Amino acid sequence: MGTLKLENLHVALEDGTEIVKGVDLEVGLDEVHAIMGPNGSGKSTLSYAIMGHPAYEITEGRILVDGEDVTELEANERAARGIFLAFQYPHAIPGVTVTSFLRSAINATRKARNGGVDDPIAIPEFRKTLLGEMDRLKVSRELASRYLNDGFSGGEKKRVEILQMAMLKPRFAVLDETDSGLDIDALRVVAGGVNELVGPEMGALVITHYQRILDYITPNYVHVFVDGRIVETGGADLAKKLEAEGYDPFIPAATGAEA
Numbered sequence: 587m588g589t590l591k592l593e594n595l596h597v598a599l600e601d602g603t604e605i606v607k608g609v610d611l612e613v614g615l616d617e618v619h620a621i622m623g624p625n626g627s628g629k630s631t632l633s634y635a636i637m638g639h640p641a642y643e644i645t646e647g648r649i650l651v652d653g654e655d656v657t658e659l660e661a662n663e664r665a666a667r668g669i670f671l672a673f674q675y676p677h678a679i680p681g682v683t684v685t686s687f688l689r690s691a692i693n694a695t696r697k698a699r700n701g702g703v704d705d706p707i708a709i710p711e712f713r714k715t716l717l718g719e720m721d722r723l724k725v726s727r728e729l730a731s732r733y734l735n736d737g738f739s740g741g742e743k744k745r746v747e748i749l750q751m752a753m754l755k756p757r758f759a760v761l762d763e764t765d766s767g768l769d770i771d772a773l774r775v776v777a778g779g780v781n782e783l784v785g786p787e788m789g790a791l792v793i794t795h796y797q798r799i800l801d802y803i804t805p806n807y808v809h810v811f812v813d814g815r816i817v818e819t820g821g822a823d824l825a826k827k828l829e830a831e832g833y834d835p836f837i838p839a840a841t842g843a844e845a
């Protein structure tokens with residue numbers, strides 16, 4: 587076992603527009619899959635649908651975690667089953683500190699895994715883990731007591747997303763353009779965090795427009811994603827090819843009469 591599986595996944599917006607048009611994908615533990623696609627191809631829509639965002643409707647197909655169909659489950663129920671999404675545009679939550687947010691998130695997951703019975707993490711254990719992860723991911727300690735993402739720089743937001751991932755220890759992490767807007771230092775920290783966590787207990791789906799982050803995270807598989815579909819799958823070398831040639835060879839209209 588140990589798979590996140592998408593079967594013929596179709597996703598539509600609230601107005602009915604279909605954005606994701608039949609995706610088949612199987613991510614195992616200890617695997618990194620990269621999804622690379624141009625802007626507007628539906629990458630964020632795909633990641634929201636995996637997480638269970640209510641504005642993105644799965645109109646056909648299924649999502650399975652370790653064989654269990656989670657297609658109809660709410661986002662929090664999917665989180666309890668080990669799915670995690672690092673957002674492309676993390677939201678600020680004024681009034682909620684990073685520390686209290688993380689503790690609530692951990693306790694919600696622990697409760698769900700404990701058959702719905704509260705099982706809060708002991709404060710000393712929480713603090714020790716938090717400080718250890720913050721040091722490891724080079725998140726400044728001062729951020730812990732600030733309101734989540736409120737006034738954070740782009741790099742700080744992305745580091746805090748990775749901090750969340752390190753604290754929650756999901757089984758399948760989806761990273762939606764976590765590389766965008768990062769300087770090389772922050773990119774290294776983010777990639778280093780992913781590399782350390784991917785292993786027998788976690789697999790990752792790294793969604794990106796640019797090949798850059800894949801210089802630091804070597805994917806087992808690269809999927810080219812155009813117009814809501816995976817149009818080609820290969821190894822890490824496919825990312826290099828995309829860097830050199832761009833997406834045009836994969837876009838039907840671009841190779842047609844107008845190209």
Ligand SMILES: Nc1ncnc2c1ncn2[C@@H]1O[C@H](COP(=O)(O)OP(=O)(O)O)[C@@H](O)[C@H]1O
Pocket residue numbers: 599605623624625626627628629630631632641
């Ligand atoms: N909540 C939304 N409301 C309206 N349009 C949306 C919404 N989410 C995505 N779209 C549209 O769906 C298409 C795919 O967007 P998105 O999934 O963000 O692509 P990508 O992440 O690959 O850039 C775009 O045309 C975008 O404008």
Ligand SMILES: [Mg+2]
Pocket residue numbers: 629630631674762763
């Ligand atoms: Mg996006």
